[in-house]
Amino acid sequence: MESVFAVVVGILYATGLYLMVRRSIVKTIFGLALLGNGANLLIFTVGRLSAGRPPYVPIGALEPLPPVADPLPQALILTAIVIGFGVQAFALVLIKQVFQTVGSDDVDEMTTTDRIADDGGQG
Amino acid sequence: MLLAVLCGFVAALFAPLGFRRFPLWAGRFAPLLPLGLFLFFLSHIGPVSRGEPVVVTAPWIPSLGIDFALYLDGLGMLFALLVTGIGFLIFLYTPAYLGGDRRQGTLFAWLFAFMAAMLGTTLAGNLITLFVFWELTGLCSYLLIGFDHEAEGSRSAALQALLVTGGGGLALLAGFLLLGGVVGSMELPVLLASGDLVRNHPLYLPILLLLLGGAFTKSAQFPFHFWLPNAMAAPTPISAYLHSATMVKLGIYLLARFSPVLAGTELWLALVAGVGGLTMLVGGILAVLEHDLKRILAWSTVSALGILTLLLGVGTPAAITAAILLLLTHALYKSSLFLVAGALDHGAGSRDTRQLGGLARRMPWLAVAAILAALAMAGLPPLFGFITKESIYAALFLSPWEPLLLTGLMLAANGLMVTVAVITGLGPFLGKGAPALAAYHPLPPTLWLAPLLPAALGLLLGLVPNMVAPLLLRPAIAVVQAAPVNTVLALWHGFNFELLLSAATLVVGLLIVLSRRRLLALLPASWQEGGFTQDGGFVLLLRALLRGARLQTIIVQNGRLRYYLMATIGVAMGSMGLTFLESGGLPGSLAWPSGYLHEWLAAGIIVAGALTVTVTDSRLGAVVALGTVGYGVSLVYILYGAPDLAMTQFCIETLAIVLFVLVLYRLPLFTLLSTPVVRLRDACMAAAIGGLMTLLMFYVLAQPLVPHVSDFFLANSLPAAHGRNVVNVILVDFRALDTLGEIVVLAVAALGVFGLMQSRRSDGEGK
Numbered sequence: 054m055e056s057v058f059a060v061v062v063g064i065l066y067a068t069g070l071y072l073m074v075r076r077s078i079v080k081t082i083f084g085l086a087l088l089g090n091g092a093n094l095l096i097f098t099v100g101r102l103s104a105g106r107p108p109y110v111p112i113g114a115l116e117p118l119p120p121v122a123d124p125l126p127q128a129l130i131l132t133a134i135v136i137g138f139g140v141q142a143f144a145l146v147l148i149k150q151v152f153q154t155v156g157s158d159d160v161d162e163m164t165t166t167d168r169i170a171d172d173g174g175q176g
Numbered sequence: 177m178l179l180a181v182l183c184g185f186v187a188a189l190f191a192p193l194g195f196r197r198f199p200l201w202a203g204r205f206a207p208l209l210p211l212g213l214f215l216f217f218l219s220h221i222g223p224v225s226r227g228e229p230v231v232v233t234a235p236w237i238p239s240l241g242i243d244f245a246l247y248l249d250g251l252g253m254l255f256a257l258l259v260t261g262i263g264f265l266i267f268l269y270t271p272a273y274l275g276g277d278r279r280q281g282t283l284f285a286w287l288f289a290f291m292a293a294m295l296g297t298t299l300a301g302n303l304i305t306l307f308v309f310w311e312l313t314g315l316c317s318y319l320l321i322g323f324d325h326e327a328e329g330s331r332s333a334a335l336q337a338l339l340v341t342g343g344g345g346l347a348l349l350a351g352f353l354l355l356g357g358v359v360g361s362m363e364l365p366v367l368l369a370s371g372d373l374v375r376n377h378p379l380y381l382p383i384l385l386l387l388l389g390g391a392f393t394k395s396a397q398f399p400f401h402f403w404l405p406n407a408m409a410a411p412t413p414i415s416a417y418l419h420s421a422t423m424v425k426l427g428i429y430l431l432a433r434f435s436p437v438l439a440g441t442e443l444w445l446a447l448v449a450g451v452g453g454l455t456m457l458v459g460g461i462l463a464v465l466e467h468d469l470k471r472i473l474a475w476s477t478v479s480a481l482g483i484l485t486l487l488l489g490v491g492t493p494a495a496i497t498a499a500i501l502l503l504l505t506h507a508l509y510k511s512s513l514f515l516v517a518g519a520l521d522h523g524a525g526s527r528d529t530r531q532l533g534g535l536a537r538r539m540p541w542l543a544v545a546a547i548l549a550a551l552a553m554a555g556l557p558p559l560f561g562f563i564t565k566e567s568i569y570a571a572l573f574l575s576p577w578e579p580l581l582l583t584g585l586m587l588a589a590n591g592l593m594v595t596v597a598v599i600t601g602l603g604p605f606l607g608k609g610a611p612a613l614a615a616y617h618p619l620p621p622t623l624w625l626a627p628l629l630p631a632a633l634g635l636l637l638g639l640v641p642n643m644v645a646p647l648l649l650r651p652a653i654a655v656v657q658a659a660p661v662n663t664v665l666a667l668w669h670g671f672n673f674e675l676l677l678s679a680a681t682l683v684v685g686l687l688i689v690l691s692r693r694r695l696l697a698l699l700p701a702s703w704q705e706g707g708f709t710q711d712g713g714f715v716l717l718l719r720a721l722l723r724g725a726r727l728q729t730i731i732v733q734n735g736r737l738r739y740y741l742m743a744t745i746g747v748a749m750g751s752m753g754l755t756f757l758e759s760g761g762l763p764g765s766l767a768w769p770s771g772y773l774h775e776w777l778a779a780g781i782i783v784a785g786a787l788t789v790t791v792t793d794s795r796l797g798a799v800v801a802l803g804t805v806g807y808g809v810s811l812v813y814i815l816y817g818a819p820d821l822a823m824t825q826f827c828i829e830t831l832a833i834v835l836f837v838l839v840l841y842r843l844p845l846f847t848l849l850s851t852p853v854v855r856l857r858d859a860c861m862a863a864a865i866g867g868l869m870t871l872l873m874f875y876v877l878a879q880p881l882v883p884h885v886s887d888f889f890l891a892n893s894l895p896a897a898h899g900r901n902v903v904n905v906i907l908v909d910f911r912a913l914d915t916l917g918e919i920v921v922l923a924v925a926a927l928g929v930f931g932l933m934q935s936r937r938s939d940g941e942g943k
Contacts, residue, residue, distance in 0.1 A: 054771040058812070059873035061779050065805075067866025068786040070745065074738040074858050076849035083789050086802055086832070090782075090809050095869070099876050102816040108902035110894045117890055117902065122817030125886040128906035130821055132918050138828045139925035142835055146929045149839050158844035160737050 058098040065091030078151070078158045082144050089137035093130045100126030177232045177246055180216050181299060183209070184292025188285040195281030203271030206284055210263035210291060217248075217256045224253045225651045227660070231301060231365075245301030247364050250651025251432055254500070255298035257648070258507050259422050262630070263291045265511065266417040269626035273413055273518055283323060283411070290316035294422055298429055302362040303352040310348065313423050314341040314394075320418060321410045333406040336714065340403045344393025348430075351386030354379055355437075364433075368658065371437045384438055387430065388447060395427025395481045398455040402711035405462075405474040412518030415470060420477045421511040425503065428481065431488045432499070436658035439491045445577055452485030453585055460592030464692060465699075466706035469517040469527040469600055473510065475708075476553075476596040479589055480506045487571060488656075490582070494571035496656045497663050500649055501564040504637075505552060508630040509561060512549035513600055515627035516542055520604055523619045532604035541624040543605040548631035550601020552638075554594040554685065555678060560637040563665055565590060565681070569674040587681055594685020595692065641665035742861065749865050756871065775815060781808035793846050799836045803829055820903050 065087050072084030100123045108124035110117050155163055187209055194202040220230055229249035236244035248256070267287065274280050293316055296309030315338075322334030356362040358377050359370045374380060391397075396404035407419050418424070431448065438444060459479030466472045480502070487499035519542050521527045524535060536543040548559070555565030568590075572582045637644060645665050653661050669675065688695075696704065785804035792798050806829030813822035850858070889906055899905035907915050 054769050054775050055877050056874065057769045057771065057776070057779050059870045059877065061782050062873060063866040063868075063870030064783050065786050065866075066869045067862040068790045070865055071790060071858055071862035074742055074862075076738070077844070077847050079795070079843050079846065083798055083802055087786055087789060087805065090805055091869075094782075094809055094812065095873065097812070097816070097818070097821075099873060101877075101881055107817045107819050108890060110900040110902065112900075115894055121890065123886050124889055124902040124906055125884070127818045127821055127903045128911065130818075131824055131903065131907060132914060134821070134824050134828055136918055136921055138832060139922045141832055143925045143928050145835060145839055146932045149842055150932045152844055153842070158847060159849055161849075163737075 188288035191285040192281035207267035214260035247301030272620040348390025391427035416514030449489030456482030498567040509552040536605035545628035550597040553597035591684030
């Protein structure tokens with residue numbers, strides 16, 4: 054099943070990057086989110102998908118009983134999910150602020166911190 | 177000796193303060209430093225003239241094996257005495273010339289630093305020391321040419337000199353590194369003894385070309401001759417010091433210094449002698465076409481530097497002797513003439529040769545200095561210039577290469593020199609009184625004393641040439657030709673061919689003087705006023721360089737985020753793809769996946785969600801689809817034994833959707849800004865990268881999974897860390913520091929979000 058998820062990761066990367074190079078600035082956040090999911094899934098898949106138990110030590114045992122899922126990618130991804138959310142939230146607020154300040158959602162026009170068009174923002 | 181070289185830099189530090197506090201006394205004390213150094217070097221002349229160089233070494237960058245080495249031999253001694261001796265005159269002259277200018281202190285600081293740098297260059301004992309001081313002289317020259325920095329002309333002339341000599345300096349550095357690599361040592365004594373090794377080495381050609389690049393730019397040889405006349409934007413004492421007597425001779429110093437290592441090949445002869453000959457003629461011709469005293473002298477300096485280069489190129493013992501003699505003569509008479517020009521400018525208010533005349537009665541001592549210097553330049557007996565000129569003719573007439581051609585060219589160049597001598601040395605003082613020189617005022621004594629001293633020395637040396645020959649000249653000649661010599665100089669050689677040539681030179685020169693005005697009248701009108709610059713090529717090159725830089729900036733730094741992104745990702749992916757191709761593609765084939773329906777379903781949800789986000793034009797639709805992707809991913813986590821991840825992903829995804837929806841209606845609509853072609857291009861790029869990622873994963877998945885650190889975590893989670901959930905134990909115990917970092921990142925992000933919200937609120941209040 055790993056090869057299927059390899060293709061899924063490829064699609065997440067492709068869609069994420071495609072959105073990130075759009076000129077419309079809102080789309081870049083969506084691209085960022087997709088890219089983050091793709092990266093997490095990549096780590097998870099490369100650590101092998103075993104339809105096994107969670108890495109948990111049962112009562113009365115000293116070690117988890119095999120077969121058991123690999124705990125290391127899980128720990129990495131857990132960190133990544135939380136950080137990814139922080140980045141997303143910050144980017145979202147930043148872009149909103151930029152949009153309201155500059156008055157344009159076109160990345161190519163954002164060459165200045167001054168207001169470009171008066172009718173664009175609402176703040 | 178270390179102190180002697182470096183004390184100039186120390187003096188430079190204190191000069192601005194000293195001149196501000198005690199303008200009068202600082203000006204009186206300043207010349208004492210070069211004078212003291214002059215006497216110091218003179219005190220070493222005994223052993224040096226016996227062929228025993230003084231060597232001083234101090235550790236500088238020991239980790240790189242670079243020492244600060246000084247090496248005082250005959251050639252170094254000649255230069256050190258010139259630098260300090262002429263430096264003394266310049267320091268004596270400058271305070272009166274500037275007449276209490278407020279920036280005197282700054283000028284003296286740079287002059288002190290320049291003198292120290294010159295001493296360092298000419299006494300350097302290894303290539304690194306030489307190069308560092310060489311560049312310092314260029315830097316001081318830049319500051320001194322641009323001394324009058326409020327004038328645009330000064331600034332551009334300074335920049336031009338810096339670019340030309342700095343470019344040559346880079347070539348020199350490259351040449352030095354190659355030379356050091358070939359010989360295996362950067363130390364001068366070792367280098368001087370390995371001439372045969374270098375000459376027969378395959379890298380000889382690049383080494384020679386690079387070193388000549390440095391020498392020719394510094395000494396203003398054709399085609400780099402254009403910067404020197406422009407450098408006349410500097411105050412006149414600076415021109416006299418840097419741009420005639422000392423700094424521009426560094427190229428000559430380099431040629432002379434490395435003659436034992438590089439000279440003696442056909443290539444050396446052709447390049448050095450050829451360029452020198454061309455420079456000497458170009459400089460001479462342009463000199464007689466000018467009217468401004470300083471520009472005439474500048475072009476004639478170019479010509480003299482050409483003669484020096486030509487002689488070193490010919491490289492016979494006689495030619496080297498002539499070169500060393502000319503080095504000394506030229507420094508004496510040219511500094512004197514420059515200082516005279518400055519005094520005329522100061523006292524009579526003009527440097528135009530067409531306006532000056534008949535000043536001998538008003539400035540008698542200045543006239544004596546000028547006439548002595550002019551006679552030396554023209555090469556008349558009994559001055560030292562005469563001996564020099566005789567020896568030049570003797571050397572060229574016996575040259576192994578084209579003796580007749582060289583002698584003929586030299587006759588022309590020397591004839592032009594005679595003309596220049598008459599125009600600059602005699603013209604302003606003899607003849608009828610100048611019509612309109614209202615600005616005339618008497619000269620302070622130092623303004624005529626400083627030019628008189630070197631001019632008188634030229635006379636003294638001419639009368640008793642063998643006073644300095646064994647002490648100063650013979651050791652220098654011996655160093656350049658790497659063999660002991662027994663040169664004896666004499667004013668009178670009898671009636672021989674050289675004497676005939678000298679007479680012919682005089683005739684040629686006087687003929688040019690007499691017919692100059694008529695010849696000038698034949699020239700096009702735009703040439704009548706002089707002011708030849710010759711830097712058209714340089715200006716074009718500079719402009720092309722700037723245009724190229726601008727074009728490159730537009731391409732590379734276009735200010736568009738997504739192109740930066742594409743470049744970054746493209747490079748990363750490209751290098752990854754190349755590595756992938758080089759590794760020989762996929763190792764083995766993958767089995768066709770056999771999964772349960774729910775596994776396929778999870779994959780399908782993610783793909784469908786991702787594609788929807790990409791193509792939808794509804795913002796809310798995109799948010800929902802993004803949520804689908806997130807929940808799909810958490811489904812995958814549940815399926816494959818990662819409940820912690822699934823839980824976190826569910827929470828975060830929900831939170832993110834709430835956040836998106838909250839902000840959504842403050843965000844712009846999804847507008848379609850790109851053209852279909854651009855979208856297709858981006859889609860192709862994205863698809864290629866996605867495909868590459870998939871390939872990469874296939875590659876990784878085809879490798880066997882090596883036992884790794886996870887086994888340790890599984891085995892030690894309970895016994896060592898007393899936790900049953902291994903993932904949690906990793907986060908809070910084994911890798912706790914990472915988690916702390918993560919918390920900090922989140923806190924910073926939260927602060928950022930808070931700050932942005934606050935700023936919006938205060939904006940709102942403002943309106």
